[in-house]
Amino acid sequence: MYQKIFHTLKGKIIACFFILIVICVSLSGIISYQYMAWQLRENSLDYSETLVTKINDSINYVIEDLDTLSKVIIINPHTMLLLGQETSTLDSNSSYLLAKDYIDSLTSFNPNILGLFITDLKEQHYSFGFNSNFLPRYDIQNESWFKAFWESDSMTYLVSPYETNSYMPSEMLSFVRKIKSLDQKEPIGLIKIDIKANFFKEIGTINALHNHNMVVLDRTNVPIYYSNPSKYKTNHTAFLKATSNLQGYFHLKENQESEIITYKKSPYSGLTVVLTISEKDLLSGLPHLSQRMFNSVLVCIFIGVLLALFISKSLSQAVARLAKGMQSVEKGAFDTIVVPTTHDEIGYLTTCFNQMTSRINELLHLNNEITNKNIKAELKVLQSQMNPHFLYNTLESIRMKAIANKPEDVSYLIEELGELLQFTLRHTSDFVSLETELFYLEKYINLHNIRLRHKIAYHFPKGPLLKELKIPKFILQPLIENAIIHGLEPIEERFISITVMQDGDKIIITLYNNGVPMKSKQVAALNALFEKNASTDTQHIGLSNVNNRLKLLYGMDYGLFIPYDATGTTIQLLLNIHLPPQLYSTS
Missing domain, CATH: 3.30.450.20 (PAS domain)
Structure with a gap:
């Protein structure tokens, strides 16, 4: 039965409280007892030194009176x-x-x-x-x-x-x-x-010399007065003969009896006053004190046990509720909520448990949502990777070049298109380096330049960051295609630039083209579309797919943003320098 009790949290808390209370109260009692005994000795010693000085002063006063009397008579x-x-x-x-x-x-x-x-x-x-x-x-x-x-x-x-x-x-x-x-x-x-x-004796009576034994010694330390001759010991005199100090105190122990000896010698009269205090008499009141302290210890232990029962009950109940909640989560009830009843560490632990279960529940729902959206996003990415209209235009360019008997251009077009298609099929991973993405974007723009009368000039960034930075594959191609079709084809001087900037853990890729600029209302509508992460707009399926992919990969704080630009069109991609953990493979 006792083992069963002490195997519970409540029993352990009670036992710990009881042991701690007994130890603390006992140590406090011992320390208090020793301190009071020490204080009693110190106070008695100070009192003895003061008393010796007063007696010496009284004796000197008598001697001075006799000295004055002798001078007056003479x-x-x-x-x-x-x-x-x-x-x-x-x-x-x-x-x-x-x-x-x-x-x-x-x-x-x-x-x-x-x-x-x-x-x-x-x-x-x-x-x-x-x-x-x-x-x-x-x-x-x-x-x-x-x-x-x-x-x-x-x-x-x-x-x-x-x-x-x-x-x-x-x-x-x-x-x-x-x-x-x-x-x-x-x-x-x-x-x-x-x-x-x-x-x-009269001087001793005046100075309330009751529990002390007083001895007066002459110049040669021979006793000339005892308040209690039976208590005087010769070793007192032997010690005083051996010391050259005019005043002080020392301890003597004889026949299991310890005494405190206080003395002071008057330079004026040559007499030495010695007071003897028995430590046994000095500490005679301590047994009564120890009994009272023992009773106090028992009362403190009783109160401590009551407090331990009260505290252990509140703690064990809170822990029991938390344990029951954990059992429910273990069985799959991730929506379990345990109401905290305290504001201590147990209450904090309960709050953390509720936050953990809520987060687990959110992650489960998010995982299902990500899975569903990922499937849809992959379908849309496949739709936007190589537009059939682009393939038709490219093949038509090859046919025209063949009719015009330009085999070098035909060979170049077929080679570039083959490499682009091969990149699409060979790189099955979801992430590539920015350097690789830009390399194939150049091929993509060059294929367009073959068929276009007015060529597209472009400027891409260089540097070691391009090799280290991993981005989703073909994340920029829909944006370039959108810029060529909707912005650059109506004009003759065509230009595309890409810049990369790092801000802490964030990477900002900015695409700019000098084509026909979008109206401010159109820019605001697209930004609102990107903010809501909507994917139902069929007119801007390429931009929506890119934005959705970024938010699925990096979180809702990332995606596309279009600042208004009257000179052309600017699109910014916000990514994280760190790859999304355990969601996508890399190459």
């Missing part, structure tokens, strides 16, 4: 008084209290600041805030970072929680600035501002 007169750079009548305790009030007024607006330490590295050590209790025991010069910083050209330094700090808890950072003398020649002390390390 240039305060009370601070300079504590460091021995100013003179005053106040004792050291009073100066400390004044400086403390000033510093408290500045730091009260920043809850992340825990304390502040000022020292001249000699005898004066002052602490403000929570770390004032460490003043008697704290020596900043014992810190691991102090020597390298003091000997460097840098004026500031950020102390991470993992660098040695004898009094500071591990969840705190310190901003340190060198204090220079009033003459700005050399450092005379330090100011160190202690801040909470969890301000990084």
